[in-house]
Amino acid sequence: LVRPFHEIPGLWKNGAANLYAFWKQDGFKNLHHIMVNNFNKFGPIYREKIGYYDSVNIIKPVDAATLFRAEGYYPKRLRVEAWTSYRDYRNRKYGVLLKDGEDWRSNRVILNKEVISPKMLGNFAPLLDEVGQDFVARIHKKIERSGQNKWTTDLSQELFKYALESVGSVLYGERLGLLLDYIDPEAQHFIDCITLMFKTTSPMLYIPPALLRTLGAKVWRDHVQAWDGIFGQADRCIQNIYRKLKEPVQSDKYPGVLASLLMLDKLSIEDIKASVTELMAGGVDTTSITLLWTLYELARHPALQEELRAEVATARAQSQGDLLGMLKRIPLLKGALKETLRLHPVAVSLQRYITEDIAIQNYHIPSGTLVQLGLFAMGRDPSVFPRPEQYQPSRWLRTENNYFRSLGFGFGPRQCLGRRIAETEMQLFLIHMLENFRVEKQRHVEVRSTFQLIVLPETPIILTIKPL
Numbered sequence: 001l002v003r004p005f006h007e008i009p010g011l012w013k014n015g016a017a018n019l020y021a022f023w024k025q026d027g028f029k030n031l032h033h034i035m036v037n038n039f040n041k042f043g044p045i046y047r048e049k050i051g052y053y054d055s056v057n058i059i060k061p062v063d064a065a066t067l068f069r070a071e072g073y074y075p076k077r078l079r080v081e082a083w084t085s086y087r088d089y090r091n092r093k094y095g096v097l098l099k100d101g102e103d104w105r106s107n108r109v110i111l112n113k114e115v116i117s118p119k120m121l122g123n124f125a126p127l128l129d130e131v132g133q134d135f136v137a138r139i140h141k142k143i144e145r146s147g148q149n150k151w152t153t154d155l156s157q158e159l160f161k162y163a164l165e166s167v168g169s170v171l172y173g174e175r176l177g178l179l180l181d182y183i184d185p186e187a188q189h190f191i192d193c194i195t196l197m198f199k200t201t202s203p204m205l206y207i208p209p210a211l212l213r214t215l216g217a218k219v220w221r222d223h224v225q226a227w228d229g230i231f232g233q234a235d236r237c238i239q240n241i242y243r244k245l246k247e248p249v250q251s252d253k254y255p256g257v258l259a260s261l262l263m264l265d266k267l268s269i270e271d272i273k274a275s276v277t278e279l280m281a282g283g284v285d286t287t288s289i290t291l292l293w294t295l296y297e298l299a300r301h302p303a304l305q306e307e308l309r310a311e312v313a314t315a316r317a318q319s320q321g322d323l324l325g326m327l328k329r330i331p332l333l334k335g336a337l338k339e340t341l342r343l344h345p346v347a348v349s350l351q352r353y354i355t356e357d358i359a360i361q362n363y364h365i366p367s368g369t370l371v372q373l374g375l376f377a378m379g380r381d382p383s384v385f386p387r388p389e390q391y392q393p394s395r396w397l398r399t400e401n402n403y404f405r406s407l408g409f410g411f412g413p414r415q416c417l418g419r420r421i422a423e424t425e426m427q428l429f430l431i432h433m434l435e436n437f438r439v440e441k442q443r444h445v446e447v448r449s450t451f452q453l454i455v456l457p458e459t460p461i462i463l464t465i466k467p468l
């Protein structure tokens with residue numbers, strides 16, 4: 001017997017009161033921890049309304065499977081009003097991240113071929129490999145300059161540059177120059193704007209941006225400034241490529257995602273610009289923070305670090321210079337990245353508006369409901385991952401146990417468009433780092449995380465990098 005929707009446990013009757021309680025618990029920064037507490041309190045399904053944000057929350061892999069079966073032909077996730085409001089305010093088009101329905105689907109199908117198709121890896125990998133090589137050369141230089149044969153630092157700024165240089169080289173087919181000694185201040189400004197954009201988004205998940213705009217609230221003004229900086233820099237990069245395409249000299253080397261889309265001529269220029277801007281902005285904090293967490297875990301697990309180094313050395317030797325061949329021989333390193341995203345997912349949740357009635361945990365859920373899979377909470381649920389507190393990349397090698405558990409990039413046709421770029425970029429980064437350096441950590445204190453739309457380290461992660 002399936003129980004009715006209104007019997008789902010949770011706090012959903014008074015959105016305003018819940019928003020107040022949420023704010024008192026510092027919820028804007030702790031969404032992921034609050035979700036864990038809610039699952040502990042209410043069980044594997046609960047309903048919640050905070051401000052105007054009303055959802056049903058689930059945590060089990062089988063329930064995730066039910067959710068994604070009901071996502072329909074045009075999967076729709078939670079609309080981030082702050083992001084759409086900015087575009088409406090500045091009269092800019094939505095890219096694939098914010099589009100819905102047929103407009104989303106027709107754009108996404110074309111972008112898939114140029115961005116996430118496995119065929120593109122042969123084009124992307126050499127570009128990303130070069131950036132990885134330049135990164136280790138830069139670190140060697142920093143170590144030399146320190147005069148101590150090691151470098152102790154918070155790597156996050158370096159990783160932001162690495163990530164932007166990587167996504168830039170794939171999108172534009174040329175280097176932005178972020179790993180040089182003197183970098184373009186506008187590129188640095190772009191990086192700062194992305195961080196500010198994410199940070200100012202989270203309060204606006206619960207308080208409508210239209211209201212904040214009317215009130216002239218600082219958070220809205222900062223958000224507009226951040227996106228202005230992002231679009232300004234992306235426009236300059238796009239214009240630059242657009243101008244070059246009009247010149248006659250052309251070579252047969254891969255020209256990058258943007259030039260390929262322009263030459264393909266299947267999307268309008270405005271649509272291309274909108275999605276390329278989203279790809280550029282989406283490609284910085286996501287991969288860099290995941291890499292930072294991975295280095296942190298490797299520093300805390302020296303034996304595992306050596307095991308990975310050995311795997312990489314074998315893969316390098318066996319693949320004999322074939323880059324894609326090498327990437328097929330590093331299952332444990334891929335497991336490490338999955339393990340990082342399990343404990344430190346970029347996205348606290350995955351969400352869909354379901355397009356048919358379903359039953360989850362024996363409750364009826366009507367079509368149209370926003371259902372969220374608590375990704376952060378699932379990664380730490382001991383009934384889903386035995387000994388969840390332990391960082392164990394080898395758990396991913398037993399693929400028979402992985403049913404609806406590896407969801408860091410989302411699922412299905414609406415999953416992360418940057419997934420292949422991100423995976424390749426992160427794998428190559430770790431390969432080069434492991435081949436060149438040992439990463440260590442001073443004191444073994446647990447670094448907590450904070451929610452600024454994405455999950456970030458709450459305090460700086462200080463690592464010591466030593467040449468091998």
Ligand code: HEM
Pocket residue numbers: 077096097098108167278279280282283284286287290341345346347350351408409410411412413414415416417418419421422
């Ligand atoms: C969407 C995670 C890196 C661009 C998403 C989603 C997740 C995600 C969970 C939502 C998927 C869903 O709803 O099923 C990640 C993680 C990354 C990463 C964990 C790295 C560790 C990137 C990069 C780019 C990117 C490097 C750009 C190059 C996008 C875009 C979407 C998206 C454009 C929206 C796709 C759509 O709505 O059709 N990402 N992402 N992401 N991501 Fe990523």
Ligand code: 2DC
Pocket residue numbers: 077078080097205277278279281282283286346347348349350351416453454
């Ligand atoms: C944040 O409750 C928490 O990949 C909300 O590269 C629900 C929610 C909705 C959409 C999610 C967002 C969360 C986290 C950040 C995500 C975003 C969809 C895409 C975005 C997961 C879970 C991200 C980081 C994109 C961002 C691209 C953008 C900068 C142009």
